[in-house]
Amino acid sequence: MRDLATEFEAERGRLLAVARRMLGSRSEAEDAVQETWLRYAGALADPAARAEIRELSAWLTTTCARICLDVLRSARVRREAYPGQWLPEPEVRPLDSGPAPDGYAPDPAERAVRTDQVGTALLVVLERLAPEQRVALVLHDVFAVPFAGVADVLGTTEVAARQLASRARRAVTAPDAPRHSADPAEQRRVLEAFVAATESGELDPLLRVLAPDAVLLGDSGGHFPAARRPVVGADAVGRFTLGLFGRAGRYAHRVRSRPVLVDGVLGLQLETEHSDGRTIRLVTAFAVNQGRITGIFNQLNPEKLADLPPLGDDDTWPPHW
Structure with missing residues (x-):
């Protein structure tokens, strides 16, 4: 044996x-x-x-x-x-x-x-x-x-x-499948631009980062509010993203974040407080192709995030690269 x-x-x-x-x-x-x-x-x-x-x-x-x-x-x-x-x-x-x-x-x-x-x-x-x-x-x-x-x-x-x-x-390889081909350097450039665009609170800078057919999916497992269907198209994804990440900028003192590798690709780990006092932990993965984001994948189901490495006091918003 x-x-x-x-x-x-x-x-x-x-x-x-x-x-x-x-x-x-x-x-x-x-x-x-x-x-x-x-x-x-x-x-x-x-x-x-x-x-x-x-x-x-x-x-x-x-x-x-x-x-x-x-x-x-x-x-x-x-x-x-x-x-x-x-x-x-x-x-x-x-x-x-x-x-x-x-x-x-x-x-x-x-x-x-x-x-x-x-x-x-x-x-x-x-x-x-x-x-x-x-x-x-x-x-x-x-x-x-x-x-x-x-x-x-x-x-x-x-x-x-x-x-x-x-x-x-x-x-x-279907046309509507999120494409990811970026190397780590390109991933970082695009994600830095993404964070800066959300910090601006303006839609136009964000649209320049998103591919026209970008898609956003969110999985909360029913524990927190989340879009029940995929959000499709740069404009819809941009507006949804400003509503989600824009709050991080407005309440930065209540948000912790840091860049991480998510399934081997650059992403973000965040933590904040829900209106009912519960802690929300969020992992966002990205697909990047030709300098633009083609997919945003928000995982906030606590049952799937039990093994997350803890965030520290230095992990503030916006994230430190």
Whole structure:
């Protein structure tokens, strides 16, 4: 069992990356990986059974993906009854924490190629897909699993697996999908301009930062007031944003904030007080493309923010870059 545990721990980071992109939920991903371990330990405890597995990584990926597929099918039903809009649990880290383990090979060239596969925008777009499409896209396009392996996970043919991935790819790259392609330097320039525009209280400066088809989504889980439908278009998003962040400027002494990495992309963590005395914690993720914001994703469901790093007394509004 000690050898099995050592082998599994070497794969845990990559399995978590697979499950997180499939499920959009860190807690569900951790549960899926734990279930993968239980099946692994149960099926391969016999040395003879373990010896028959030539590629452990592929076996674990297939097992984890099948578990995720079952979770996705049941999650679709649960999310249809979710109060308001649904956003994934954000993975929030300090700016100086460096890259998080993501399961990819450490080769710098490969990591650069996969940069556009990180961020809340991708997780949000993946929610549009049927479970089978999502599994096919993540396994093949993100983790380079051959279509034969994808077909094995889905219990279908290789041709059908290709078709599922192709349909998913079209959905992810659809014109109305929030696009994110900015490097960290561009993200910072755009977010600094965004904060300055909200501080001005004027709509025009904000419109210059927002893409014409920008979209804003907010997830409060029914705990706080939030838009129940996506806010679409630069003008509507701008006015909504001024109402939300403009209050931060007017009541700056009651707002704490700091820039953070949200799912690997520059974002904001804020904290203020609701009119009824409750503390509101907010994580805002952004999608940035060609110098403008294409997506704003506000997560304020306290059930999804339980593990946030605490803000300090120096984390004032506007945020310090």
